[in-house]
Amino acid sequence: xxxxxxxxxxxxxxxxxxxxxxxxxxxxxxxxxxxLEKFKEEVVIANNLKSQVMGKKGLIKISGKxxxxxxISKLAVVCPNIRLTVIKDYEVKEKREVxxxxxxxxxxxxxNPVCITNxxxxxxxxxxxxxxxxxxxxxxxxxxxxxxxxx
Amino acid sequence: MENRSIVSIAxxxxxxxxxxxxxxxxxxxxxxRQILKGKVVATLFFEPSTRTRxxxxxxxxRLGARVIGFTxxxxxxxxxxxxLKDTIKMVSNYADVIVMRHKLEGAALYAxxxxxxPIINAGDGSNLHPSQTMLDxxxxxxxxxxxxxxxxxMVGDLKYGRTVHSLLMSMRKYNPTFHFIAPKxxxxxxxxxxxxxxxxxxxxxQQDFTEDTIADADxxxxxxxxxxxxxxxxxxxxxxxxxxxxxxxxxxxxENMKILHPLPRVNEIEYDVDESQHAYYFDQAxxxxxxxxxxxxxxxxxxxxxxxxxxxxxx
Ligand SMILES: [Zn+2]
Numbered sequence: 001x002x003x004x005x006x007x008x009x010x011x012x013x014x015x016x017x018x019x020x021x022x023x024x025x026x027x028x029x030x031x032x033x034x035x036l037e038k039f040k041e042e043v044v045i046a047n048n049l050k051s052q053v054m055g056k057k058g059l060i061k062i063s064g065k066x067x068x069x070x071x072i073s074k075l076a077v078v079c080p081n082i083r084l085t086v087i088k089d090y091e092v093k094e095k096r097e098v099x100x101x102x103x104x105x106x107x108x109x110x111x112n113p114v115c116i117t118n119x120x121x122x123x124x125x126x127x128x129x130x131x132x133x134x135x136x137x138x139x140x141x142x143x144x145x146x147x148x149x150x151x
Numbered sequence: 152m153e154n155r156s157i158v159s160i161a162x163x164x165x166x167x168x169x170x171x172x173x174x175x176x177x178x179x180x181x182x183x184r185q186i187l188k189g190k191v192v193a194t195l196f197f198e199p200s201t202r203t204r205x206x207x208x209x210x211x212x213r214l215g216a217r218v219i220g221f222t223x224x225x226x227x228x229x230x231x232x233x234x235l236k237d238t239i240k241m242v243s244n245y246a247d248v249i250v251m252r253h254k255l256e257g258a259a260l261y262a263x264x265x266x267x268x269p270i271i272n273a274g275d276g277s278n279l280h281p282s283q284t285m286l287d288x289x290x291x292x293x294x295x296x297x298x299x300x301x302x303x304x305m306v307g308d309l310k311y312g313r314t315v316h317s318l319l320m321s322m323r324k325y326n327p328t329f330h331f332i333a334p335k336x337x338x339x340x341x342x343x344x345x346x347x348x349x350x351x352x353x354x355x356x357q358q359d360f361t362e363d364t365i366a367d368a369d370x371x372x373x374x375x376x377x378x379x380x381x382x383x384x385x386x387x388x389x390x391x392x393x394x395x396x397x398x399x400x401x402x403x404x405x406e407n408m409k410i411l412h413p414l415p416r417v418n419e420i421e422y423d424v425d426e427s428q429h430a431y432y433f434d435q436a437x438x439x440x441x442x443x444x445x446x447x448x449x450x451x452x453x454x455x456x457x458x459x460x461x462x463x464x465x466x
Contacts, residue, residue, distance in 0.1 A: 114254070115256050115257055116235070116257040119255055120236065120255075121234060122236070138257025139257045139278060140278065141256075
């Protein structure tokens with residue numbers, strides 16, 4: 001039953017993206033990150049949906065929106081392990097589990113105030129050390145994903 | 152084009168380290184040459200460090216290069232808001248190699264990414280200082296005849312002392328045993344102890360600094376214990392005299408033991424220790440010249456063979 005309902009929501013989309021498996025406490029962070037308030041086309045935001053894996057989850061359906069790799073990286077940093085579905089002509093074109101990439105270019109900000117990246121107009125580069133930790137290419141400082149600030 | 156910059160030597164293998172040590176030994180035998188005649192070395196000291204700058208400039212001059220540069224950021228446009236990138240780009244038009252020191256961490260790596268001119272990192276923030284590490288390695292190698300299986304005692308400020316951190320990392324392949332002797336507030340940071348564990352490096356931590364605790368040392372690496380590093384000044388008053396090396400502590404030490412110090416010292420080595428056969432810190436500073444001659448030649452692509460068969464030697 002649950003599965004059908006979800007399929008209906010996805011299927012109703014002609015062209016666009018569905019972000020699924022969002023932890024309920026992260027839903028509005030993502031809404032903010034994507035600046036959906038200003039989005040002109042159809043957006044469905046749902047929370048506290050029943051989920052077999054997560055108990056409860058959030059879901060966002062955005063008409064006419066296809067994410068760039070940079071946007072996907074940002075999503076992955078804010079909220080690892082979401083599922084992204086791309087719909088074209090009512091068909092699922094791509095379904096992927098978004099995980100933290102090994103390298104993040106110009107996505108996050110270094111927490112070290114004396115890092116060169118915070119004092120020079122330049123791109124930041126971070127490497128994934130493990131699923132909870134990123135390491136700055138320039139100053140070498142490690143930072144926990146939960147404390148990370150986006151650029 | 153391959154970028155030959157030296158930003159860090161922490162990940163250099165034994166072979167590359169030995170190569171640079173052999174090169175430094177050649178320069179010690181014949182420090183004055185014209186091998187860099189016609190080359191221009193730029194020394195950009197965005198953060199002042201007279202000692203390091205003089206050592207690099209002497210190295211360049213003794214090899215026949217010309218030196219340009221600045222030492223005070225106030226006289227350059229960086230105080231007018233010019234970016235590091237623009238300054239490096241500008242100087243790259245004039246120089247064959249850039250030696251730079253900067254107060255920000257990662258500055259040297261970034262500089263090496265925006266130019267094809269090789270960069271030598273002469274210190275960036277509390278991050279890295281490879282030329283100091285190289286001269287430390289050369290001093291250890293020269294006095295002990297090897298880098299293998301040594302007992303290295305690090306004393307004083309092990310928390311903020313970046314020279315001890317770089318030395319620790321660059322020694323990882325030589326099976327050292329480290330002794331960390333420091334007050335509680337300035338003990339070796341957790342990340343470096345973890346580094347030791349991950350790389351199977353033996354270490355012992357202790358707070359006592361006495362004749363007996365250092366009897367087994369091959370190298371005694373002293374650092375400054377500075378008042379401003381303490382959050383608790385009572386603690387500073389309590390420990391400030393506990394990490395001073397005195398002549399009467401050298402009674403039981405090994406024949407081959409040498410005392411190193413990155414200099415300048417304040418009061419952590421008493422002046423009469425200078426007379427001891429174990430004192431090596433002034434020779435260590437001199438070794439900096441040979442180590443830096445080696446680094447400058449290496450980034451310019453001059454090989455050990457060329458240095459051995461160099462017909463530009465003056466004396
Ligand atoms: Zn950083």
